[in-house]
Amino acid sequence: MTGVRSLGIKTWRLFWFPCLAVLGVQCFSYPDCVQDATPEVNLALKTANGSAVREVTFTRITVAGSAETFYANQKVSSLQLPLNANTREVSYTFEYEGLVKNLTLFYTTELQLISPECPVQTYFLDLAVVSSSFGDGQVLVLNPVVLNNGAVHVEIRL
């Protein structure tokens, strides 16, 4: 009788231990693919004193290292331009209203693998102006960390 009772207890133990293991395994999951990194910098166009939004009709904008043109014959007050993850600088050429202006931005990058189910994210950090032909103090970095949150990173006064 003791043996049967003993066997019963052990069988019960063998049953509920795997149940707890299943419960424990449920505690694991991969993190969500939060895509907060972006390879595009947001630029706002302002008047020379920065007090108002300025709309500009661009002939075109080109980026060093790419054959693509951006905002060709478009009237806009804000821009989204690409950053190159393989370099630490990117240079833009703005052609508008008969003028040609250049802007070079510096940045560092940080790679992050969030989960095998997500693409590797490249974060662009420490955004800074290397050179600009818009004039002293006319290009301001407002947010040196480039995230996909709608924030303006650079303000150009022209």
Next chain:
Amino acid sequence: MWRYVCSCWLIAVAAHAQTTDSLARKDFRPTGLRLGTDLIQLGKTMAGSSLQGFELNADIDFYRYYLALDVGQWQREHQTLDGTYGNNGQYFRLGVDVNFLTKDPEGNMFFMGFRYGRSRFDENLRYTVTDTVFGDYTNERSHVGLTRGWGELVTGLRVKVWKGLWMGYTARFKFAPGSSATPDDWAVYEIPGYGIAEDKSYWGFNYQVFWRIPFRSARGLNPK
């Protein structure tokens, strides 16, 4: 959500145990060494999971206190969405458990304790980026000989099943994994024995089988 469920469950069990146990006569001489392994890790390895490895567990009793040591090997190969990720390393955990079932005649344990874990590992990442502006490219990064430490609060059960055979589980609340920053521009992804480095706290779970080697008989504890 599961984290909160698990937390509530552990707290409830702990509160129950504390109200039903009482201290026995203290005898700090060890009565046996328990050696075991983690069946979940072993099962994953045998099933051909992306995680290959093993973990060995040992503890020795000093009255209601147990000195516990875990050592493990971890090798992971992931196919990621845009490439591959690999991680290879070793880890150990050292700590103390406190048994709250001091009057159980077979020495079954409900315990809580802490661990300090440390890992040494290499990892590499290879990925391809589709870039419509600057052109597609493939990149590769490697970390060699990284070390990271972390802390753990642990709780669980050890139950005698048959003679020297014991089974048990350990739930681990892991925390403070150290910085994920590295000398290069790629943040550490995974720490062997801990998990994803970006998670500042993490739940772990071991389902373990042990064999106990008795040193001597003790009052209230069957050495077999």
